[in-house]
Amino acid sequence: MNMDQLKRQAAARALEEVRDGMQLGLGTGSTAKHFVELLGERVRAGLKVIGVPTSEATRMDAERCGVPLTTLDDIDHLDLTVDGADEIDPAFNLIKGGGGALLREKIVAAASDRMIVIADDTKWVATLGRFPLPVEVIPFGLGATRRAIEKAFADCGVSGQMAVRKAKDGHVFVTDGGHWILDAHLGRIEDPPRLAKALSAIPGVVEHGLFIGLASSVVLAGGGGIRVIERR
Numbered sequence: 001m002n003m004d005q006l007k008r009q010a011a012a013r014a015l016e017e018v019r020d021g022m023q024l025g026l027g028t029g030s031t032a033k034h035f036v037e038l039l040g041e042r043v044r045a046g047l048k049v050i051g052v053p054t055s056e057a058t059r060m061d062a063e064r065c066g067v068p069l070t071t072l073d074d075i076d077h078l079d080l081t082v083d084g085a086d087e088i089d090p091a092f093n094l095i096k097g098g099g100g101a102l103l104r105e106k107i108v109a110a111a112s113d114r115m116i117v118i119a120d121d122t123k124w125v126a127t128l129g130r131f132p133l134p135v136e137v138i139p140f141g142l143g144a145t146r147r148a149i150e151k152a153f154a155d156c157g158v159s160g161q162m163a164v165r166k167a168k169d170g171h172v173f174v175t176d177g178g179h180w181i182l183d184a185h186l187g188r189i190e191d192p193p194r195l196a197k198a199l200s201a202i203p204g205v206v207e208h209g210l211f212i213g214l215a216s217s218v219v220l221a222g223g224g225g226i227r228v229i230e231r232r
C-alpha cells in the first residue's frame with residue numbers, strides 16, 4: 001500500500017467518528033483532503049453535517065465535494081476537528097503547518113470539543129523537531145522578530161537555521177492571512193510546551209506550528225494496519 005492509500009485509510013477511520021448533525025472542523029493537507037472527499041460521499045448519501053474549513057484550499061475542496069460550510073462567527077462551537085500533522089509525539093504534541101495553514105488550523109482546533117489527527121505512521125516520532133517548525137510572522141519588522149525568535153530558541157535550548165518559506169514559483173509564500181512563514185530547522189525540540197509559550201510571547205509572531213494539548217486522538221495508518229491512540 002502506498003503512502004496516499006495509507007492517508008486515505010486513516011481518513012476513513014476518522015470518518016467513523018462522525019455523527020449526523022455534527023459541526024466539523026476540516027483540516028488542510030493531503031491527508032485532510034482525503035477526509036473531505038470521503039465526507040462528501042457521505043453527505044451526498046444523506047449525512048447532515050456542517051464544516052468550517054481551515055484554509056482556502058480546503059474551502060474549495062469542500063465546496064467541490066458538496067460539504068456544507070459555515071464560519072466560527074455563525075456557530076458557537078465545533079464537535080470535532082479532523083486534521084493531519086507533520087509530526088506527532090507520544091505526549092500528543094504536534095508540529096503542524098507544513099501546508100501553511102497553521103493559524104486557521106489552530107483557531108479551529110481550539111474551538112473544537114475534540115481533535116482527531118490523521119496520518120501515516122511515519123509522522124509518529126519520539127521527539128519533535130526533525131520536521132522544520134513553521135512560525136507565522138508579520139512581514140513588518142521581520143529582522144526584529146527573527147532576533148526575538150532566535151533568543152527564544154536559545155532560552156529553550158534549541159538552535160538551527162531559519163528560512164523564509166518560498167512558494168513553488170520562487171516568490172515568498174504568503175499565508176491565507178497575508179503573513180509569511182519562517183521554517184526553523186531545529187532537529188530536536190526537548191520541551192515543546194516551553195518553546196510554544198516562548199514563541200507565543202513574541203509580538204511579530206502571529207502563530208507557530210506547535211499544537212500543545214489540542215489533539216484528543218491520533219489515527220495512524222501503516223503497513224501493519226490502523227492504530228487509534230487516545231490521549232490519556
Ligand SMILES: O=C(CO)[C@H](O)[C@H](O)COP(=O)(O)O
Nearest residue numbers: 029030031084097098099101
Ligand atoms: O499542518 C498541515 C497544513 O498546514 C498539514 O496537516 C500537515 O502539513 C500534514 O500534511 P499532509 O497530510 O499533506 O502530510
